[in-house]
Amino acid sequence: MKKNTLPTWLKLWIPLAIVALLPTVGAWLQNWYQVYGVDLFVGLIVNTLVATLVFAIFYRVFLKDALAGYIGGIIATFFLSSNYESRLTTLYPILKAINPIPGLDAFGGVIFGLIIAALFVISSFYIGKLLSRLLGRLSWQPKDITGGITVALSVIFLLQMVPTIRDLVVEWPQFTYTPPVLAGNPVASTDKPDIYYIVLDRYTSSDILSSQFNFDNSGFTNFLTANGFSVNPNAHQNYPYTTMSISSTLNANYQTDIVQKFASSSEQTIDPYHEAIRKSSVAVQLQKLGYTFDEVGSWYEASNLSDVANTVYQPEGILTILGHSMTLNSFGRNQVEQSLFWRIVSQGIHIGSHTLLGYSSIDEADSTLYKVQTLHDIAQQPVGGKFVFAHILVPHDPYLFNADGSLNSNAESDNIGEPIKQKYLGQVEYINGQMEQLVTQINKNTAGKAVIIIQSDEGPYPIVLNDEDFDSNDVEQELANGSMLDWSNPDLAMKYGILAAYHVPGASAAAMAQGDDSVNIFRLVLNTYFQDNLPYLPRCYYAYVNGRAQSEVYTDITARLTGTANAACPADSNFK
Numbered sequence: 001m002k003k004n005t006l007p008t009w010l011k012l013w014i015p016l017a018i019v020a021l022l023p024t025v026g027a028w029l030q031n032w033y034q035v036y037g038v039d040l041f042v043g044l045i046v047n048t049l050v051a052t053l054v055f056a057i058f059y060r061v062f063l064k065d066a067l068a069g070y071i072g073g074i075i076a077t078f079f080l081s082s083n084y085e086s087r088l089t090t091l092y093p094i095l096k097a098i099n100p101i102p103g104l105d106a107f108g109g110v111i112f113g114l115i116i117a118a119l120f121v122i123s124s125f126y127i128g129k130l131l132s133r134l135l136g137r138l139s140w141q142p143k144d145i146t147g148g149i150t151v152a153l154s155v156i157f158l159l160q161m162v163p164t165i166r167d168l169v170v171e172w173p174q175f176t177y178t179p180p181v182l183a184g185n186p187v188a189s190t191d192k193p194d195i196y197y198i199v200l201d202r203y204t205s206s207d208i209l210s211s212q213f214n215f216d217n218s219g220f221t222n223f224l225t226a227n228g229f230s231v232n233p234n235a236h237q238n239y240p241y242t243t244m245s246i247s248s249t250l251n252a253n254y255q256t257d258i259v260q261k262f263a264s265s266s267e268q269t270i271d272p273y274h275e276a277i278r279k280s281s282v283a284v285q286l287q288k289l290g291y292t293f294d295e296v297g298s299w300y301e302a303s304n305l306s307d308v309a310n311t312v313y314q315p316e317g318i319l320t321i322l323g324h325s326m327t328l329n330s331f332g333r334n335q336v337e338q339s340l341f342w343r344i345v346s347q348g349i350h351i352g353s354h355t356l357l358g359y360s361s362i363d364e365a366d367s368t369l370y371k372v373q374t375l376h377d378i379a380q381q382p383v384g385g386k387f388v389f390a391h392i393l394v395p396h397d398p399y400l401f402n403a404d405g406s407l408n409s410n411a412e413s414d415n416i417g418e419p420i421k422q423k424y425l426g427q428v429e430y431i432n433g434q435m436e437q438l439v440t441q442i443n444k445n446t447a448g449k450a451v452i453i454i455q456s457d458e459g460p461y462p463i464v465l466n467d468e469d470f471d472s473n474d475v476e477q478e479l480a481n482g483s484m485l486d487w488s489n490p491d492l493a494m495k496y497g498i499l500a501a502y503h504v505p506g507a508s509a510a511a512m513a514q515g516d517d518s519v520n521i522f523r524l525v526l527n528t529y530f531q532d533n534l535p536y537l538p539r540c541y542y543a544y545v546n547g548r549a550q551s552e553v554y555t556d557i558t559a560r561l562t563g564t565a566n567a568a569c570p571a572d573s574n575f576k
Contacts, residue, residue: 072128
């Protein structure tokens with residue numbers, strides 16, 4: 001007789017683990033061009049724990065009735081590992097309205113979560129017992145059924161893991177990219193003005209606000225001009241999306257190096273741009289000149305972490321294990337926040353003052369308020385030698401704020417409540433008021449000597465703002481795979497139009513004329529204050545021809561935006 005060498009416990013644990021891991025691997029593969037390898041591992045760990053917990057519950061059932069334990073365990077694992085928190089969110093108000101349970105709200109709904117989890121497990125147990133009896137009457141052998149299902153699940157899992165491993169291998173250099181050192185030879189100075197680089201996400205230019213939104217933004221721009229800013233009402237961003245444009249500004253260069261390294265790769269991700277921001281050559285250069293670097297970040301990977309910042313102010317998606325905290329990317333956050341353990345980790349497990357396991361985050365409205373307040377707090381610190389990068393997701397959707405700062409009850413990207421363009425303008429007016437207060441405080445505390453760069457990373461999406469069809473799947477499909485060459489000139493103008501306001505009090509008018517744009521602004525700062533003599537780069541604008549799924553393949557659209565081609569632009573176009 002052939003001896004079965006597979007341990008009994010593995011016969012149950014393996015299929016449960018596969019059922020738990022399949023959704024995570026599948027979701028990672030669907031988002032491969034905008035996720036990191038570490039995001040996959042977070043999801044795998046979370047759902048392996050779910051499978052192991054279900055295994056511990058159903059193992060004794062499996063020993064007594066292999067088929068009942070096997071089927072029941074698989075069903076329980078499926079319900080507890082795949083978007084479990086969404087199920088609770090749906091069931092919570094229904095159950096509470098029908099039959100309020102004492103203590104239902106205790107500990108953030110932990111008791112409720114445990115009750116529903118127990119109901120899932122009990123239901124799975126009885127379903128497994130019922131199916132075991134029905135299949136037994138058909139004279140089917142349990143080991144043949146369980147073995148067949150395990151083989152089928154294993155084949156499906158391997159079919160997913162092969163492309164996943166391939167993508168990880170191909171993309172790994174993109175996960176670890178380091179931007180080139182900024183050329184130049186700056187001279188250290190005892191005069192180190194504070195430098196603020198504030199990104200207002202998707203804030204389009206004054207000209208576009210006037211022509212496509214019928215909105216006069218002169219109240220804000222006149223305030224800036226009166227406070228020493230140079231404001232370009234028709235400024236354009238060099239690249240179409242957040243991570244490409246911020247990385248270009250924070251490295252004072254075009255993306256030539258990234259294009260040369262990765263444009264021919266079979267799998268292209270946006271991760272090199274994230275890494276270029278996290279390892280900003282501008283920040284490194286300023287630190288060498290004696291600056292401290294503070295980052296006021298967002299949940300988005302472009303600013304949620306930094307490899308070089310002295311301090312990162314970012315309160316969203318912080319996972320703590322045995323006292324050590326880590327910031328999760330958006331994919332990893334979703335894996336945790338949709339898990340069986342979410343309500344427990346959000347409350348935390350503590351021994352005295354030590355956190356064994358915990359997770360903290362705040363909603364987007366509170367996050368915006370936090371960032372603005374943090375900038376005010378930083379501005380109150382001793383003057384001189386501070387470099388501050390802040391990424392504020394306003395007027396980016398969701399449109400949470402009305403013009404007066406009150407919360408919008410219809411914040412989604414639709415025409416419900418009021419036209420979507422009016423929702424957008426409400427956030428523009430709100431953030432204008434916040435920036436006026438901040439600029440006033442910074443100028444007062446620094447006697448007007450601080451460098452203040454208020455600049456958008458991109459304009460809003462015309463596919464949403466100008467279309468009546470708000471089907472998010474169509475939008476995502478277009479962004480991932482569509483050619484921007486098919487966009488109309490007004491749509492390109494909205495997407496590339498940005499707020500660009502620069503307060504560089506030490507710069508001459510001639511220098512400002514050369515350096516007041518996204519790719520050159522830090523060259524202007526380094527040249528003005530540290531005699532760096534960096535050459536100013538030509539003004540060039542690039543678009544995707546195959547969507548963000550080919551993140552390092554661009555074509556030059558300078559003529560489309562400005563009416564004139566620029567032969568001096570770097571050869572970053574890889575469109576064949």
